[in-house]
Amino acid sequence: MKVHHSHVASYLEKAASASSSPATAPSTSPPSELFPFGAFQCLRPLAPKISLPDQPKKLVAPPDVLGRVRNATKLLCCTVRNHTVQVPVGGTTRWNPSAEQIKVLExxxxxxxxxxxxxxxxxxxxxxxxxxxxxxxxxxxWFQNHKARERQKQKRAALLTLSTLDSSSLPATATKDGAGDKKEACDDAVTSCKRQCRTWGDGHGDAAAEVAAEGCTENVTLELFPLRPQGKAA
Amino acid sequence: MKVHHSHVASYLEKAASASSSPATAPSTSPPSELFPFGAFQCLRPLAPKISLPDQPKKLVAPPDVLGRVRNATKLLCCTVRNHTVQVPVGGTTRWNPSAEQIKVLExxxxxxxxxxxxxxxxxxxxxxxxxxxxxxxxxxxWFQNHKARERQKQKRAALLTLSTLDSSSLPATATKDGAGDKKEACDDAVTSCKRQCRTWGDGHGDAAAEVAAEGCTENVTLELFPLRPQGKAA
DNA sequence: GCAAATTAATGATTTATTCAAG
DNA sequence: CTTGAATAAATCATTAATTTGC
Known part of the structure; x- marks a missing residue:
């Protein structure tokens, strides 16, 4: 069942994806894709764009030009109780997802x-x-926002939990504290991206090693970044 | 110990370590335990199991006790009608997490x-x-299982959702959508990082080396994540 | 109401894969 | 290609829920 090419396969996959990205965006200046999502262009012909077709590793860019009204076909200005308000007309304000839609998205x-x-x-x-x-x-x-907000929530939860643990019974080794603060980046995966050495053997033995290790590892590292963790990316 | 197939090799190795567990000296600490926890191989007689009678448990004899005792702290062998049977004695209980514990773990x-x-x-x-x-x-x-089971749930949910989408309105022209089902997104984006090295058990010897190798610095170097296009540190 | 019987959850083990040094 | 290291997937086994017959 296992094919010999597993490595090859993944390799190719990666290579393909990796190479494809650069190819498109910058070089091909043509009208083509501005935005990863083909569909988008249709929607917003005027937008600046960024990103490449698919290779998302890099995070994408906002498809559209913020700063101006996007969806409304036009606006009507009127005054209501001393306040000038703009009333979208012709169609739209901002997307207001229905329960159904949210359900599916979630x-x-x-x-x-x-x-x-x-x-x-x-x-x-x-x-x-x-x-x-x-x-x-x-x-x-939606995905951009949801992802970011989930990350925030998780970060908060993690900090809370960890601080609770710390205060309740753990020595104040600041180790991870700092980590929690800056490198939080991890979406949700917290394991470090490099190999971590684990030692916990049977409940006795080298506490020393562990302790030492803790100094550096305890961190809740991040994840979320392109393949090839180990510094090779650079 | 050249074996043709790596799998076989590991298998044998594991089997060997498992079956021939030296009942006496845990101290030998073979570096490559199948399991990290040096102390507990299946029925490890000397396991430092804690025999805590305080956990309320049913003393009802399981339907088929024979042959599947795993956690028992020790076994009593006796002969019954020509058959030697092992009767588990002591706290056989498996860990039964309290609500508090689960809360924290979650x-x-x-x-x-x-x-x-x-x-x-x-x-x-x-x-x-x-x-x-x-x-x-x-x-x-707990983390192993929870992670795996969450993944399962998510996968199921995803499949359901996607299949719903598929059947409801989308043709099979899935460009690369198939990817949606691969690891690409499985856990939570967690998959991106590679393996982490672990050193279990023994905890003797090069703890220092391990620590060093672990490289705090390296961890630090990792980018937190796609805040910026990687690669271009600038 | 209550246990035996059955089922759902989930802790603990075992087996397969994956990755990358040698 | 072989192999050590680590993990994920699959499986086993036990405990708690729940059902069921009395």
């Missing part, structure tokens, strides 16, 4: 989706469109 | 902890010990 998120590629966004958009107005960028932004 | 998990290193496990164990009997291995296993 399910996808739980299922592991984080940065869907254009094809995925297209599909999702298509599907969610049945439950209400929606555009690809909405899906894109 | 908080940690939500906080992003997935594969705590020895130092972390030690701390966690220490802390949770205040809420009930617990050993390092329990913590280790």
């Amino acid at each position: 399910a996808l998120y739980r299922g592991g989706m984080r940065t869907p590629n254009s094809a995925q966004i297209e599909r999702i958009t298509e599907e969610l469109g049945r439950h209400g107005r929606i555009e690809g960028k909405n899906v894109f932004y | 908080a940690l998990y939500r906080g992003g902890m997935r594969t705590p290193n020895s130092a972390q496990i030690e701390r966690i164990t220490e802390e949770l010990g205040r809420h009930g009997r617990i050993e390092g291995k329990n913590v280790f296993y």
Whole structure:
């Protein structure tokens, strides 16, 4: 069942994906893709863009030009109780996801989706469109935001928990404290990306080693970054 | 010890260590235990198991006791009608986490902890010990299982969702959507990091080396994550 | 109501894979 | 290619829920 090529396969996969990204965006200046999501362009012809087609490793960029009204076809200004307000007309304000849509999006998120590629966004958009107005960028932004906010929540939870542990029974070895603060970056995976040596053998023995190790490792490291962790990326 | 197949090799090695467990000296600490926890191989007679009678448990004899005793602290052999049977004696109980403990563990998990290193496990164990009997291995296993099972749940959810999407409105023109189902997003983005090295058990000898190797600095060097396009540190 | 019987959860083990040194 | 190290997946086994017959 196992194929010999597993390595090859993954290698190719990576290589392919890796190489493909640069190829597109910068060099091909042409009108083509500005944005990963094919569908997007259609929606917003004027947007600046960034990103490449699919290779997301790098995080993507905001598809659209913020700072101006995007969806509304036009605005009406009127005054209400001394306040001037803009009332969108012709169609839209910002996307207001329906319960159904959110349900599906969350399910996808739980299922592991984080940065869907254009094809995925297209599909999702298509599907969610049945439950209400929606555009690809909405899906894109939703994932961006949701991911970021989940990360925040988790960070908070982690800090709380850890601080509780610390204060309640652990020595004040600041080790991870600092870590928790700056390198938090980890989305949710906290394990360090390098190999960590573990020693805990049977409850006795080298506490020393462990202690020493703790100094550096205890951190809750981050994850979330492109393959090839070990400094090779650089 | 050249074997043709790596799997076989490891298998044999493992089998060997498992079956021929030296009942006497745990101190030998073979470096390559199948399991980290030097002390507990299946029925390790000398395991430092804690025999705590305080855990309320049913004393009802399991339906088929013979042959599957694993956790028993020790066995009593006796002969019954020509058959030698082993009767588990002592606390056979498997760890039964208290609500408190689970709460903390889950908080940690939500906080992003997935594969705590020895130092972390030690701390966690220490802390949770205040809420009930617990050993390092329990913590280790808990994370292993929880992680795996969460992954399962997520995968199921994802498949369901995706299949729903597929069947409901999308043609099979999945460009690269198939990826959605691969590891790409599985755990939570956690998969990106490679292996971490662990050194269990023995804890003798090069603890220092391990620590050093572990390289705090390296950890530090890792980027927190895609805040910036990697590679271009500038 | 209550236990035996059955089932769902989940702790603990075992087996397979993966990655990368040698 | 072989192999050590580490993990993830699969499986086993036990405990707690729940059901069921009395």
